[in-house]
Amino acid sequence: MISYDFHYVRPTSIVEAIELCEAFDHNGKNPVYFSGGTEIITLGRLNEVQTGAVIDIKSIPECNRFEFEANTLVIGATKTLTDIEEINHFPLLSKTVSEIADRTARNKITVGGNICGQIFYREAVLPFLLTDSEVVIGSKDGPRAQAIKDIFKEKLQLNRGEFLVQLKTKRMFLDQPFLSIKRRRQWDTGYPLITVAALKVEEKVRIAISGLTSYPFRSPELEDALNAPNQSLKRRIDAAIRSLHVDVLDDSEGSNRYRLFVLKRLLTDVMTGLGGDE
Numbered sequence: 001m002i003s004y005d006f007h008y009v010r011p012t013s014i015v016e017a018i019e020l021c022e023a024f025d026h027n028g029k030n031p032v033y034f035s036g037g038t039e040i041i042t043l044g045r046l047n048e049v050q051t052g053a054v055i056d057i058k059s060i061p062e063c064n065r066f067e068f069e070a071n072t073l074v075i076g077a078t079k080t081l082t083d084i085e086e087i088n089h090f091p092l093l094s095k096t097v098s099e100i101a102d103r104t105a106r107n108k109i110t111v112g113g114n115i116c117g118q119i120f121y122r123e124a125v126l127p128f129l130l131t132d133s134e135v136v137i138g139s140k141d142g143p144r145a146q147a148i149k150d151i152f153k154e155k156l157q158l159n160r161g162e163f164l165v166q167l168k169t170k171r172m173f174l175d176q177p178f179l180s181i182k183r184r185r186q187w188d189t190g191y192p193l194i195t196v197a198a199l200k201v202e203e204k205v206r207i208a209i210s211g212l213t214s215y216p217f218r219s220p221e222l223e224d225a226l227n228a229p230n231q232s233l234k235r236r237i238d239a240a241i242r243s244l245h246v247d248v249l250d251d252s253e254g255s256n257r258y259r260l261f262v263l264k265r266l267l268t269d270v271m272t273g274l275g276g277d278e
Contacts, residue, residue, distance in 0.1 A: 007053040014062060014138040014165060017055055021161045022140065024053040031055055033163045035063070035078045035110040062136070062143070062165050063112070071171045077112025077164045081124070084111060090169060092178040093127040096197050099182045100124070112164045116156055120249075122216050123182075125152060126197035126208035129218040131173035136166040154215040176201055179273050183262050185253050193254050194262050198270045205276045207267070212259055213246040221245075226271060233277045237267050 007029065011017040017033070024031035029052030057063050063078040066087060073089055081097040085106070088094045093111075100106060100114065100123055114124040128135075129152065134145045139162045148167070151157050156164060177200040183193050194211040204227045210216040225240035241264060248256035271277045 006051055008056065009053070010056040010059050012059045012061075014060060014143060017057055017060060017163065018138060018140050018161060020053075020055055021163075024055070025161060027052075029053040033057055035113045035116075057163060060165070065166060068171065069168075073169045073171060073174065075111060075167045075169070077115075077166060078110050081106040081109050081111065081114070090127065090174055092130070092174075092180060092197060092199060093124070095178070095180040096127055096195070097124050099180075099192075099195075111167065115152075116158075116164055120214045120216075121192055121195070121210050122155075123192070123195045123197075123210045125216050126180075126195065126210055126218075127199075128167055128169065129208045129216070130197060130199040130206045131169045133170075134168040135164060136168065138163050138165045149218075154217070173199070173201070177274055179270050181266055181269060183266065194259060194266060196263070196266045196270060198274060200274045200276070205271060205274050207270065209263070212244075212248055212263055214249060217246070219244065226267065226276065233268065233271055237264060237271070240267060 007024065009020055011020055021031050030050065031053035032051045032055070034054045034056045035058060058078045063076040065074045065076040066079050066083060066089070067074060075084070081100055082103070084090070085094045085098045097106065101109060111124050114122055128148050133148045135148050135151060136143050136145050137158065139159065143165060145168070178198060180197045182195040185193050192211050194209065197208045199206045205223065206218070207223055207226065208216065208218040221243040222240045225243050226236050228236050228239065241260060248259055250256040254262070
């Protein structure tokens with residue numbers, strides 16, 4: 001049970017949502033946007049999220065789209081992970097989100113909620129980083145489209161009052177060879193340790209990683225090392241690990257040394273599985 005009172009509103013347009021957010025913000029309500037709500041509810045019960053207003057964006061039509069527009073797949077931010085998995089327009093995304101939490105939770109968790117959440121895993125963003133996707137952001141100046149690589153820097157860099165409306169991915173990326181592998185400390189249960197998503201495009205393997213550090217990321221330097229010509233797979237993976245300049249997590253799920261060990265094994269599996277081990 002959440003121990004404080006708050007206003008709940010459900011706008012039906014991007015403009016209305018932005019106007020409500022500005023009004024609540026002006027009145028000191030510290031409003032939050034709500035798409036699936038699992039994290040807000042959980043953290044609210046723990047008093048780790050305090051808000052005087054919740055703006056539910058699930059009735060905004062643009063946030064509920066899941067369809068092709070010419071050669072682009074449009075995914076609304078309020079589509080649940082279960083919807084994505086079952087409709088399966090984007091196989092790499094379907095595979096990646098199918099291992100987030102359990103089925104009951106995936107029925108409520110939305111793709112936008114996962115990407116914009118506070119937990120550091122946020123695995124749903126990995127396929128979008130690999131496919132040069134765009135995001136559509138709702139703002140007071142109207143919706144704007146932006147490359148995800150330019151706006152996702154450790155997290156989605158949103159201005160006050162903005163929210164994620166859609167993600168757009170070119171059809172050409174959807175049929176490329178891929179792998180998505182999650183490793184847990186207990187292998188079948190518990191929180192993930194590391195998730196690696198990979199896509200092979202024009203004979204080069206792209207890699208995005210969650211769980212190694214406090215945010216999901218894609219590293220061009222790591223990819224350059226993995227795809228270097230005329231070197232053994234072991235040498236390339238060793239170079240890829242050395243290329244990482246991130247603070248590797250060291251917590252109860254796994255030490256930093258153990259995480260790097262697991263990553264090394266995962267990179268071997270990915271390169272072998274996608275035919276990049278020659």
